[in-house]
Amino acid sequence: MDSPEERVKIATVESERLKEYLGSLPPEAWNKPSACDRWEVRDVVSHLAWVAEAYINRIHESLQGDLSTPHGQPAPGPINASPFAEGNAQQAISRREGLGDQVLSDFVKKNDRLIQMMTTLGPQDWDRPHYYASLGTEPLRYRPDLWVSELAMHGWDIRSRLEPEAHFSDESLPVVLDVVPGQLVRFLFSARDRLPAPIRYRWQLTGAGARNYDIVIDGEKAGVWSAETGKADVTFQCETETFTLIAWGRLTIETALAADRLTVQGDSSLALEFQRWFPVGANAL
Numbered sequence: 001m002d003s004p005e006e007r008v009k010i011a012t013v014e015s016e017r018l019k020e021y022l023g024s025l026p027p028e029a030w031n032k033p034s035a036c037d038r039w040e041v042r043d044v045v046s047h048l049a050w051v052a053e054a055y056i057n058r059i060h061e062s063l064q065g066d067l068s069t070p071h072g073q074p075a076p077g078p079i080n081a082s083p084f085a086e087g088n089a090q091q092a093i094s095r096r097e098g099l100g101d102q103v104l105s106d107f108v109k110k111n112d113r114l115i116q117m118m119t120t121l122g123p124q125d126w127d128r129p130h131y132y133a134s135l136g137t138e139p140l141r142y143r144p145d146l147w148v149s150e151l152a153m154h155g156w157d158i159r160s161r162l163e164p165e166a167h168f169s170d171e172s173l174p175v176v177l178d179v180v181p182g183q184l185v186r187f188l189f190s191a192r193d194r195l196p197a198p199i200r201y202r203w204q205l206t207g208a209g210a211r212n213y214d215i216v217i218d219g220e221k222a223g224v225w226s227a228e229t230g231k232a233d234v235t236f237q238c239e240t241e242t243f244t245l246i247a248w249g250r251l252t253i254e255t256a257l258a259a260d261r262l263t264v265q266g267d268s269s270l271a272l273e274f275q276r277w278f279p280v281g282a283n284a285l
Helices: 004-025 028-029 042-063 080-117 142-159 172-188 240-247 254-258 268-277
Strands: 131-132 136-139 200-205 212-217 222-226 234-239 262-266
Touching: 004 080, 004 142, 004 172, 028 240, 042 080, 042 131, 042 142, 080 142, 080 240, 136 222, 142 172, 142 268, 172 212, 172 234, 172 240, 200 268, 240 254, 254 262, 254 268, 262 268
Parallel strands: 200 234
Antiparallel strands: 131 136, 200 212, 212 222, 234 262
């Protein structure tokens, strides 16, 4: 894994790329629907500014030794993604309405402040704990990865509805692949009754940041590991970008299969069942 300082450099490049793209958009593009359910382009940008502001606050609190639950944030522990997504949607739209024509400038201001803040952190700071809702606390070194992921995913949400070919950058995908599996099993997994036997889903990935994962579900919980050599119930093969879009609900298993972006070996009914274990994605996350 790259150092936190290297990840901040990637976040800087990714944010500059997005700022340049947003600055080039004609006024009518800001009212177009994005790939994020219920959000227009301007809502996605408003959400990114809000996230950047929240990250700034979490870093500041950590540097002050404050690990308490911030006002309005959930107590540490498992989070149900559905109401969290609903709150995200309402917050982004409300913020955008209050900003009027200042949505882009607000994002630029908050992003630049966050990047500058992360740039000033030293080696002694990256291991400082900070509030992180679903886990209680995490070291600050996790924040640059999360910001790269936010920029990459929501940048795709915007571009994919405004241009024929939208892709993640090759620089961002290895970072995103460090974040996505944990988000799946900690945040998006929808528990059910315990299964008679666990289901092992193997993801064999190609392209930028490629690695292989086994996601194992027993009904009540899910876990992710580096892929083993033993038998899997279902083996998916695709590029890293396709896996990311499926994981975050922007692409369905059925659509990926129809577009020849995904191949499946094993039980086809279990393959289609995979996404039902992770039902929340494009609903404003």
